[in-house]
Amino acid sequence: MIAILDYGSGNLRSAERAFAITGEEVVVTSDYKTAVEANGLVVPGVGAFAACMQGLLAINGDSIIRERIAQERPVLGICIGMQILFATGTEHGKHSGVGIWDSEVSLLDAPILPHMGWNTVEPDSSSDLFKGLESESFYFVHSYAAKTAVGKKQTWTTHGQKFLSAVEDGYVSATQFHPEKSGDAGLTLIKNWVSTL
Amino acid sequence: MTLSVRIIACLDVTDGRVVKGVNFTNLVDAGDPVEMAALYGVEGADELTFLDISASVVGRETTLDVVRRTAEQVFIPLTVGGGIRSVADVDRLLRAGADKVSINTAAIARPELIAEIADRFGSQVLVLSVDARRARTDSGFEVTTHGGREGSDIDALAWVEKACALGVGEILLNSMDADGTRAGYDIGMIKAVREVSKVPLIASGGAGTLADFSAALDAGADALLAASVFHFGIHRIGDVKQYLRSHNYPVRAVASK
Numbered sequence: 001m002i003a004i005l006d007y008g009s010g011n012l013r014s015a016e017r018a019f020a021i022t023g024e025e026v027v028v029t030s031d032y033k034t035a036v037e038a039n040g041l042v043v044p045g046v047g048a049f050a051a052c053m054q055g056l057l058a059i060n061g062d063s064i065i066r067e068r069i070a071q072e073r074p075v076l077g078i079c080i081g082m083q084i085l086f087a088t089g090t091e092h093g094k095h096s097g098v099g100i101w102d103s104e105v106s107l108l109d110a111p112i113l114p115h116m117g118w119n120t121v122e123p124d125s126s127s128d129l130f131k132g133l134e135s136e137s138f139y140f141v142h143s144y145a146a147k148t149a150v151g152k153k154q155t156w157t158t159h160g161q162k163f164l165s166a167v168e169d170g171y172v173s174a175t176q177f178h179p180e181k182s183g184d185a186g187l188t189l190i191k192n193w194v195s196t197l
Numbered sequence: 198m199t200l201s202v203r204i205i206a207c208l209d210v211t212d213g214r215v216v217k218g219v220n221f222t223n224l225v226d227a228g229d230p231v232e233m234a235a236l237y238g239v240e241g242a243d244e245l246t247f248l249d250i251s252a253s254v255v256g257r258e259t260t261l262d263v264v265r266r267t268a269e270q271v272f273i274p275l276t277v278g279g280g281i282r283s284v285a286d287v288d289r290l291l292r293a294g295a296d297k298v299s300i301n302t303a304a305i306a307r308p309e310l311i312a313e314i315a316d317r318f319g320s321q322v323l324v325l326s327v328d329a330r331r332a333r334t335d336s337g338f339e340v341t342t343h344g345g346r347e348g349s350d351i352d353a354l355a356w357v358e359k360a361c362a363l364g365v366g367e368i369l370l371n372s373m374d375a376d377g378t379r380a381g382y383d384i385g386m387i388k389a390v391r392e393v394s395k396v397p398l399i400a401s402g403g404a405g406t407l408a409d410f411s412a413a414l415d416a417g418a419d420a421l422l423a424a425s426v427f428h429f430g431i432h433r434i435g436d437v438k439q440y441l442r443s444h445n446y447p448v449r450a451v452a453s454k
Contacts, residue, residue: 117420
């Protein structure tokens with residue numbers, strides 16, 4: 001079973017449907033035990049960093065994520081769900097994140113923001129998430145991003161400057177783009193992640 | 198490594214049906230927005246926009262159902278506009294499965310609505326739809342209401358600057374002079390708005406020839422929205438993308454099925 005963490009952040013229906021295409025059972029939940037014990041946990045997220053952290057803390061989502069990692073259970077963060085895994089975010093002032101990765105998420109230096117639309121990726125050659133997807137594009141919508149390497153495998157994208165578009169770090173993976181909105185390429189990435197569970 | 202230009206297909210929907218003429222082959226029912234959305238998705242549309250022109254509450258409820266059913270089977274971004282007046286309206290659409298909303302008349306009447314929506318859901322969900330025409334305002338471009346039939350005396354460039362400051366995440370610029378003419382996008386207007394706005398700019402109104410699409414990009418548009426040229430099959434989305442690719446514009450490739 002895959003749990004999609006409901007912490008009051010945006011539309012979860014597309015994510016639910018996209019993950020269900022893999023044939024796995026999918027639940028949208030904010031229940032602690034369900035979220036900790038699912039085979040895979042998806043941390044989605046739309047909105048501002050601080051507001052999302054507030055919603056996450058309200059359901060003890062930070063503990064859910066840490067406990068899962070300690071128990072070697074996979075977690076996939078998407079968009080803000082990726083950003084809040086970092087130590088700090090600088091959107092509307094400096095805010096603490098869950099701190100899985102000890103670096104910062106900050107404003108992209110680009111002429112046009114938000115970075116909105118389909119962009120290409122440069123995955124690590126041994127990436128599991130991007131297997132067969134090396135030349136595909138994915139749908140981004142964000143203004144902030146992490147720019148220093150964290151985790152075991154990094155995937156990079158450029159908009160104004162180079163930033164981390166995905167991280168694979170053992171049991172924690174994350175994408176800055178929205179795989180559930182990235183057409184067939186996104187659905188394949190989701191299948192790739194589910195196949196690692 | 199470049200952000201692709203986006204080709205956006207727009208469908209006018211009322212009471213759960215696509216209106217304006219459509220002339221599409223391979224469709225069981227040419228008026229079903231879900232089916233058309235899915236087909237445009239397969240053809241390579243980078244985003245979809247539903248413009249809800251329902252005049253009734255029942256019609257808007259039906260649109261919510263259309264959004265729900267579309268989001269369940271089409272995995273590309275969906276923007277919904279038309280009749281949005283409050284944060285609650287936005288909440289309902291996002292919960293139904295819309296990724297973005299576009300607002301127009303309500304924001305002109307009450308600009309604070311922009312900040313209210315952006316604060317609650319983030320700028321990235323909010324597209325400001327600007328129906329503009331050439332007129333004797335300061336910049337030479339005026340915001341219109343009621344589908345271009347009525348002037349507002351609001352200067353279009355001043356309005357775009359104000360809306361950006363209030364937190365819109367994207368501008369959808371519709372030329373009321375060019376709309377429906379298929380005589381080309383209003384290039385001067387696109388250039389003027391590009392100069393005052395740092396958020397993504399979607400050009401709309403007037404697409405006719407393939408060269409019209411690239412001209413709008415040259416003027417500074419990040420995305421191109423079209424309705425009738427796609428509905429009537431004058432150009433397929435794939436043709437537009439192929440043309441742009443052959444002229445060295447970055448477009449997203451879509452695997453053929």
